[in-house]
Amino acid sequence: xxxxxxxxxxxxxxxxxxxxxxxxxxxxxxxxxxxxxxxxxxxxxxxxxxxxxxxxxxxxxxxxxxxxxxxxxxxxxxxxxxxxxxxxxxxxxxxxxxxxxxxxxxxxxxxxxxxxxxxxxxxxxxxxxxxxxxxxxxxxxxxxxxxxxxxxxxxxxxxxxxxxxxxxxxxxxxxxxxxxxxxxxxxxxxxxxxxxxxxxxxxxxxxxxxxxxxxxxxxxxxxxxxxxxxxxxxxxxxxxxxxxxxxx
Amino acid sequence: xxxxxxxxxxxxxxxxxxxxxxxxxxxxxxxxxxxxxxxxxxxxxxxxxxxxxxxxxxxxxxxxxxxxxxxxxxxxxxxxxxxxxxxxxxxxxxxxxxxxxxxxxxxxxxxxxxxxxxxxxxxxxxxxxxxxxxxxxxxxxxxxxxxxxxxxxxxxxxxxxxxxxxxxxxxxxxxxxxxxxxxxxxxxxxxxxxxxxxxxxxxxxxxxxxxxxxxxxxxxxxxxxxxxxxxxxxxxxxxxxxxxxxxxxxxxxxxxxxxxxxxxxxxxxxxxxxxxxxxxxxxxxxxxxxxxxxxxxxxxxxxxxxxxxxxxxxxxxxx
Numbered sequence: 001x002x003x004x005x006x007x008x009x010x011x012x013x014x015x016x017x018x019x020x021x022x023x024x025x026x027x028x029x030x031x032x033x034x035x036x037x038x039x040x041x042x043x044x045x046x047x048x049x050x051x052x053x054x055x056x057x058x059x060x061x062x063x064x065x066x067x068x069x070x071x072x073x074x075x076x077x078x079x080x081x082x083x084x085x086x087x088x089x090x091x092x093x094x095x096x097x098x099x100x101x102x103x104x105x106x107x108x109x110x111x112x113x114x115x116x117x118x119x120x121x122x123x124x125x126x127x128x129x130x131x132x133x134x135x136x137x138x139x140x141x142x143x144x145x146x147x148x149x150x151x152x153x154x155x156x157x158x159x160x161x162x163x164x165x166x167x168x169x170x171x172x173x174x175x176x177x178x179x180x181x182x183x184x185x186x187x188x189x190x191x192x193x194x195x196x197x198x199x200x201x202x203x204x205x206x207x208x209x210x211x212x213x214x215x216x217x218x219x220x221x222x223x224x225x226x227x228x229x230x231x232x233x234x235x236x237x238x239x240x241x242x243x244x245x246x247x248x
Numbered sequence: 249x250x251x252x253x254x255x256x257x258x259x260x261x262x263x264x265x266x267x268x269x270x271x272x273x274x275x276x277x278x279x280x281x282x283x284x285x286x287x288x289x290x291x292x293x294x295x296x297x298x299x300x301x302x303x304x305x306x307x308x309x310x311x312x313x314x315x316x317x318x319x320x321x322x323x324x325x326x327x328x329x330x331x332x333x334x335x336x337x338x339x340x341x342x343x344x345x346x347x348x349x350x351x352x353x354x355x356x357x358x359x360x361x362x363x364x365x366x367x368x369x370x371x372x373x374x375x376x377x378x379x380x381x382x383x384x385x386x387x388x389x390x391x392x393x394x395x396x397x398x399x400x401x402x403x404x405x406x407x408x409x410x411x412x413x414x415x416x417x418x419x420x421x422x423x424x425x426x427x428x429x430x431x432x433x434x435x436x437x438x439x440x441x442x443x444x445x446x447x448x449x450x451x452x453x454x455x456x457x458x459x460x461x462x463x464x465x466x467x468x469x470x471x472x473x474x475x476x477x478x479x480x481x482x483x484x485x486x487x488x489x490x491x492x493x494x495x496x497x498x499x500x501x502x503x504x505x506x507x508x509x510x511x512x513x514x515x516x517x518x519x520x521x522x523x524x525x526x527x528x529x530x531x532x533x534x535x536x537x538x539x540x541x542x543x544x545x546x547x548x549x550x551x552x553x554x555x556x557x558x559x560x561x562x563x564x565x566x567x
Contacts, residue, residue: 004522005448109330109455122327122455124334129453132467140465141456199330 008134009127011233012090012105018236019094023178026239030062031088032073034234035218036081039068041226045084046248048147048224052217053245055150057157059186059214060087062242073235085242088233089186089214092179093162099175102165104203108134108213111159111188111198113149118188118210120199122156133232135160135213139222146220158213159188159198163206166193172209186212256329258287259297263306263317263325270399272314330455338451341414341429344554348418352502356560359389360412362535363400363555370547371406377542378408384474385511386481388413388535393563400555409563410535412554413484416503420530423499425492427530431485432458434467435519435531438478444520446480457553459536463543470541482534487527496530507564509533 006014020028037045042065052058064085068077077083093105109124123143125134135158138144148155164172176187188210191197197208213219218230265281266273275294282289289297298315301307306321317325341360349357366374371394381387389411401407420427431448447467449458459482462468473479488496493516500510510532521529539551 004520005445007448107453112327120327121330124330124455125449126334126453129450131447132449132465137461137465137467138456141461142464196331201331 005131007128008130008132008233009105012093012127013097015090015233015236016094016097019091019098021091021095021239023095023175023182023184026182028239029236030091030239030242031094032085032234032237032242033088033214033218033230033232034075035084035086035215035228035230036078037084037221037226037228039080039082041221042082044224045221045226045228048220049084049217050245051150052146052220053185056185057146057149057212057216057220058086059089059091059212060184061245062087062183062239063245063248064242065248072241073237084218085234085237086214086217087184087242089160089211090233092184092209092211095179096162096164096172096175099171101168101171101175103168104163104206106161106163106200106208108138108158108160110138110143110156111210112156114154116149116153118159118198121159121161124200135215136230136232139215139219139230144216144219144223146216147223150220158216158219159210160213161197161200161208161210163202163208166205166207169193169207188212255297257332258282258289259301259306260325260328260332261285261287262294262297262301263321263328266307266315266317267322267325272310272316274314277314333455334453337454337457338429341451341554342417344412344557345414345418345421345427345429347557348415349422349557350415350419350560351422352419352499352506355506355564358557358559359415359563360418361409361555361558361563362412362539362551362553363398364408364410364539364549364551365401365405366408366542366547366549368404368406370549371408373545374408374542374547374549377545377547378410378538380474381470381538381541382509384477385509386470386474386533386537387509388415388533388537389563390507390509391564392538400552409555409558410538411508411563413532413534414554416508416530416532417486419499419503420486420488420492420496423495425488425495425499427486427488429484429486430529432462432534433483433485434462434480435483436480437473442518445483448485448521459534459553460551463536463540468537468540468544470537471544474541481537482540483531484534485521485529485531487524487529490526490528493528496528506560 021030066083068079107126109121112119145155191208193207202208275291279291279294307315344360348360350359351357393409395407417427433445433448437443469479
């Protein structure tokens with residue numbers, strides 16, 4: 001008999017045990033997303049990634065691009081492709097869990113943005129109900145309009161949500177401040193205890209924290225008509241292996 | 249949104265009723281249907297909601313015959329109240345399971361179906377893709393029905409009705425077995441061992457139909473499976489009490505006699521599913537494997553899962 005399947009909430013907790021990133025020192029490992037694009041699309045893809053980042057729809061400015069044949073984290077990039085390594089938004093959950101915040105990862109979905117303000121989740125997959133990363137499969141649903149958000153301020157983006165115990169509010173705030181200082185961005189909305197956040201209810205005495213998905217840039221590249229495949233929650237990578245988006 | 253959650257829940261229900269109706273509907277009829285669903289509103293209150301929905305551009309008046317949904321209204325019914333919609337996918341399927349009156353002893357009664365819409369010029373190709381899956385015993389039922397005189401099929405298109413696998417849940421319930429549809433999954437067949445699940449999505453944890461999600465994310469290889477015997481197809485998992493095993497097996501045998509497909513390796517128990525005490529998983533291929541194969545072969549095809557129920561004879565006698 002084979003091993004039973006692992007649901008995403010448990011995968012997130014397993015990753016949390018391994019993430020060692022320290023925002024103040026800017027050292028340690030983070031969770032990455034891995035995306036493949038065609039070599040010839042690299043230039044336009046990079047410019048879309050930069051636009052996505054400057055609109056505030058990416059998790060971090062850290063990125064690495066590897067060419068075909070290069071090998072990193074025991075993965076060899078296929079011929080004709082370039083691999084883009086970016087920071088996965090689940091790194092936030094891992095960091096909060098490591099700091100002892102009572103936290104439940106809830107799920108990933110699509111958030112409607114109206115004039116640069118997040119309005120509500122319009123689709124949602126709960127982590128405890130899926131073995132696939134929700135944002136990885138939602139990229140293919142053609143339900144996002146990230147380019148519209150970038151250019152006009154309204155549209156639909158990928159986002160995920162977790163809930164933290166309200167007692168830990170100060171600690172959560174501190175971790176978020178540290179992360180922001182070290183180049184992480186993308187907190188979408190921060191709820192108040194016992195009140196649904198963007199239409200998603202929270203447990204009693206918990207508050208919701210919504211974050212933009214790490215795969216928004218890839219979904220935007222796809223919207224622009226380029227071929228891209230993404231594997232979210234790919235594995236762990238040392239932050240030192242990632243460069244800066246501005247340098248590409 | 250300026251309306252409170254309570255009224256948003258009501259207007260979403262009005263949008264849903266209008267979406268299911270294929271003709272304009274007036275306030276009086278709407279108020280009756282709302283009451284059936286537990287929302288007691290006077291005709292006047294429904295009028296008030298409808299005017300509000302008109303203002304938002306979700307509904308439009310058709311003369312004095314009542315209102316229909318606009319494109320924006322259809323979109324809104326698929327976007328509003330995400331939390332409530334997580335439970336809606338399953339409750340829609342449970343309703344269809346309950347409505348299927350199929351009796352496997354006599355092969356009579358009605359079954360739940362999916363409705364696929366294809367361009368007329370693609371019909372032949374899609375039909376051959378469907379036949380491949382049926383030939384390889386990777387569907388849920390051994391035939392399908394082509395319809396053209398249906399108001400849901402736009403001009404220049406054809407509709408294809410396939411049996412929906414929630415029919416099985418309905419049949420089990422009718423013989424008194426509590427069946428609970430739990431997951432849609434990707435199941436891999438290889439030369440080296442028994443079939444095993446590679447991914448699962450719980451029906452009670454998503455606003456997007458999991459089968460559609462698997463297919464559009466390109467996570468199936470039904471084409472390879474029907475050609476070589478190795479590949480990935482989609483199956484549904486429901487759970488029944490362990491004590492019902494022999495009854496379930498008998499029912500499945502009877503259903504096989506009526507043309508339902510339960511190939512070797514598919515059925516009761518086993519697999520790499522999480523074992524739960526006193527619960528027995530029952531696995532069946534979904535009718536959506538037919539659709540998945542067509543999409544893998546490059547055809548554009550739009551499918552409503554659980555589109556309604558139809559007398560068994562209408563689909564079984566179509567070949």
